[in-house]
Amino acid sequence: MNLLDGKKCAESLVAEIARKVAGYTESGLRTPHMTIILVGEHAPSESYVKSKIATSGLAGFESTLLRFPETIRESELLAKIKEVNEDPTTDGLIVQLPLPKHINQQHVINAIAPEKDIDGFHPANFGRMTLGQKAFRPATAYGICKLLQFYEVPVKAKHCVVIGRSNIVGKPISIMLSNDFDIGNATVTLTHIETPRELLLDETRRADIVIVAVGIPGFVTADMVKDGVVLIDVGINRLESGKIVGDVDFENVAQKCSWITPVPGGVGRMTVAALMINTLMAYQNNFN
Ligand code: GUN
Incomplete structure (x- = not known):
C-alpha cells in the first residue's frame, strides 16, 4: 500500500506557484490577489478558510477575507459580490x-464573475469544463487529478x-476523468444515494479507482473493493471525539489498496492547492 500524500504534493505545487509569483513581482507586476467571502460562523468553513488564507500567503498571494453576519440579506451579499x-x-x-x-x-x-470564479462553480466554467474547453475546474476534483498525476497513477x-x-x-470529477484531459480518458461510473446497494457493490468490486465523497464515516469497507484498488477519500468528517476521519474504513481498507489518500493530509490539502493554481490562472489571464 502506498499513500497518496496530499500534503507533500500540495507543498510542491504551492512552492512552484510561489516561484512564478516571485518572477512576476520582481518584474514589476502587482501581486495576485484572492478574496474570500465568509457568511456566518460555520466551524468547518472557518477552518477551510483559514487554510486557504494561510496557503495563499505561502503561494505569494495577497488575500482579503470579507466576513458577513448570518443575517445578511441575499441582495446585500449579491451587491458585495458585484463590488x-x-x-x-x-x-x-x-x-x-x-x-x-x-x-x-x-x-x-x-453572481460571481466567471473570470474570477476560482472555485469553478459558475455554470459558464462548469459548462466549459464539461465541453473540454479552457475553464476554472472545480478545486477538489482538479486537486484529485493533480494528486494522481503527481504520483503517476x-x-x-x-x-x-x-x-x-x-x-x-x-x-465534476466524473466528467473530468471521462474527458480527454491530461488526467482523464477513464471509463467512469457515477453512483449516488439512489443506486441500489447490489449495483453499487458490483461496480466498486471491479473498479480500478474508487472516489468517495458522501460525508459518511466508514462508508467504504474492505469487502467493497478489489485488491490493488486506488482509493480516493474526499470525506472530512469530525467524530464526537474530535477525530477527523474520511469516508473510508481506512484501517481495514488500506491493506487492499495499491494507493490510498489519508484523511487528513490527502484530498483536503489538494483542494486548497488547486484553488491556488486557479488563482494564478485568473491573474495570468489579465495579461493574456
Ligand atoms: N465548502 C466546501 N467545499 C467548498 C469549496 O470547495 N468551495 C467553497 N466555496 N465552499 C466550499
Whole structure:
C-alpha cells in the first residue's frame, strides 16, 4: 500500500506557484490577489478558510477575507459580490459554502464573475469544463487529478467508480476523468444515494479507482473493493471525539489498496492547492 500524500504534493505545487509569483513581482507586476467571502460562523468553513488564507500567503498571494453576519440579506451579499467583481485588484473570488438557508446558493454562484470564479462553480466554467474547453475546474476534483498525476497513477482506460453526485465533487470529477484531459480518458461510473446497494457493490468490486465523497464515516469497507484498488477519500468528517476521519474504513481498507489518500493530509490539502493554481490562472489571464 502506498499513500497518496496530499500534503507533500500540495507543498510542491504551492512552492512552484510561489516561484512564478516571485518572477512576476520582481518584474514589476502587482501581486495576485484572492478574496474570500465568509457568511456566518460555520466551524468547518472557518477552518477551510483559514487554510486557504494561510496557503495563499505561502503561494505569494495577497488575500482579503470579507466576513458577513448570518443575517445578511441575499441582495446585500449579491451587491458585495458585484463590488468584488468590479474591483480590478482582485483576481479570484471564493464565496465559502454552505450559505445560510435564506440565501439561494445558485443565485450567489451565478453572481460571481466567471473570470474570477476560482472555485469553478459558475455554470459558464462548469459548462466549459464539461465541453473540454479552457475553464476554472472545480478545486477538489482538479486537486484529485493533480494528486494522481503527481504520483503517476495510471488513469487512462481504467475503470473508475465515483460515489456521490454533488455539484462540487462527484459530478465534476466524473466528467473530468471521462474527458480527454491530461488526467482523464477513464471509463467512469457515477453512483449516488439512489443506486441500489447490489449495483453499487458490483461496480466498486471491479473498479480500478474508487472516489468517495458522501460525508459518511466508514462508508467504504474492505469487502467493497478489489485488491490493488486506488482509493480516493474526499470525506472530512469530525467524530464526537474530535477525530477527523474520511469516508473510508481506512484501517481495514488500506491493506487492499495499491494507493490510498489519508484523511487528513490527502484530498483536503489538494483542494486548497488547486484553488491556488486557479488563482494564478485568473491573474495570468489579465495579461493574456
Ligand atoms: N465548502 C466546501 N467545499 C467548498 C469549496 O470547495 N468551495 C467553497 N466555496 N465552499 C466550499
